Ligand SMILES: Nc1ncnc2c1ncn2[C@@H]1O[C@H](COP(=O)(O)OP(=O)(O)OP(=O)(O)O)[C@@H](O)[C@H]1O
């Protein structure tokens with residue numbers, strides 16, 4: 001019985017962690033699905049967002065759950081501007097250049113953060129940081145449960161936006177058929193920038209959900225984004241549902257293999273699953289058939 | 291309605307169009323013919339702002355549009371149904387049609403959607419089907435329907451009959467005749483010379499980046515030069 005409780009708790013914690021992975025992967029997969037580029041600045045942007053949460057808390061006394069309502073629109077605008085006024089002009093329409101430009105942006109962000117904050121690891125103190133909720137036989141970290149619920153909410157909203165709104169339809173149209181979209185009068189450059197903005201805004205939300213229980217240093221984003229890349233491929237490049245399911249699966253796999261093989265081997269399970277899925281479904285779990 | 295003067299356009303060093311002049315009057319059906327690779331699609335792309343005119347002028351209802359982006363040109367009512375259909379394969383038939391009214395005639399969207407379904411009953415049956423799973427003929431109907439959703443003043447059709455069975459081509463031309471009869475100006479780019487010349491009032495034949503031949507469609511249809519110029523490439 002005790003064994004089962006431990007298993008259940010590892011499972012639940014995996015789902016909770018996986019949700020934040022999913023949120024990070026969501027932004028990445030959306031940008032890939034529409035712009036067909038891999039945003040190498042995703043990790044650094046997440047780090048930047050986490051520092052923004054840190055500063056909002058230390059300098060302005062803003063709780064992360066309040067800061068999220070300021071940082072999300074702010075990061076949307078940041079992403080929009082980056083794509084429209086930096087990435088597009090600097091890459092001259094060449095996809096190879098886009099990779100280099102996003103890589104360059106990530107280096108600039110990381111070094112700027114290093115210069116300002118040094119390489120120290122920092123965290124914020126919130127009164128509910130260590131509070132737990134009792135759900136059935138489980139004791140779960142309250143901020144993680146909040147992160148889980150919020151992620152599902154964000155994914156649901158994103159799905160609604162894409163499925164129902166005119167902007168969402170324009171995004172889906174541009175994703176598959178740029179020329180056709182232009183000929184309907186859709187401003188493709190604007191749609192690209194909006195999509196990049198949404199992907200970036202997802203990072204601000206993820207940062208606000210992470211900071212109550214996590215720490216930040218100028219390189220922290222990379223670890224998350226490596227996992228997020230795995231999720232994006234696993235779920236099927238460009239698939240929203242795939243990113244969500246992939247994130248949860250990865251979270252659970254990491255947690256369970258940590259339980260059975262030891263903490264340090266947790267990540268090995270991720271890559272095992274990754275390899276097995278790709279062996280049998282090269283386009284990912286939810287990817288369109290090639 | 292549409293006046294093109296000395297249009298030069300292409301893709302880099304060698305322009306494909308080297309000074310094309312033509313015009314389409316209000317309510318007129320004009321055919322544009324020419325051998326493969328002569329630049330018909332390039333002309334359409336320049337007219338709808340997908341590529342920039344290097345030189346020359348394009349006027350639509352008296353207004354210079356050669357510097358406008360595609361969205362601005364769509365907003366003015368010049369609608370281009372492109373070669374290869376360019377529908378949205380990942381979206382339903384209904385969503386495809388709705389997006390036709392993204393920039394223009396949005397207020398009349400539901401009325402025009404009903405109109406499109408009346409014009410193309412087969413699209414109504416497949417309203418919720420993903421456009422990518424439609425047959426070639428149905429996709430062409432969808433592309434035209436999507437164009438009509440914007441309430442065009444001038445409709446450019448680039449090889450609408452491409453890949454359709456003779457029976458379907460027949461149906462398509464009847465449909466275009468119908469659309470034109472409602473007073474819409476149509477610029478029809480086609481390989482189907484005989485049928486296009488039956489439908490159009492006037493025609494232009496492109497060769498070597500220029501207009502090689504032009505005139506009344508029924509006169510051109512009997513012109514022995516047409517075959518020579520047209521197939522001469
Ligand atoms: N994106 C492009 N980049 C470079 N060259 C191009 C591009 N698109 C077309 N061309 C070239 O421009 C020329 C004209 O092409 P275009 O598509 O306008 O011909 P077309 O008259 O429409 O032919 P078809 O009847 O086969 O459709 C061709 O030689 C083609 O190879």
Ligand SMILES: [Mg+2]
Pocket residue numbers: 330331332373448449
């Ligand atoms: Mg062509």
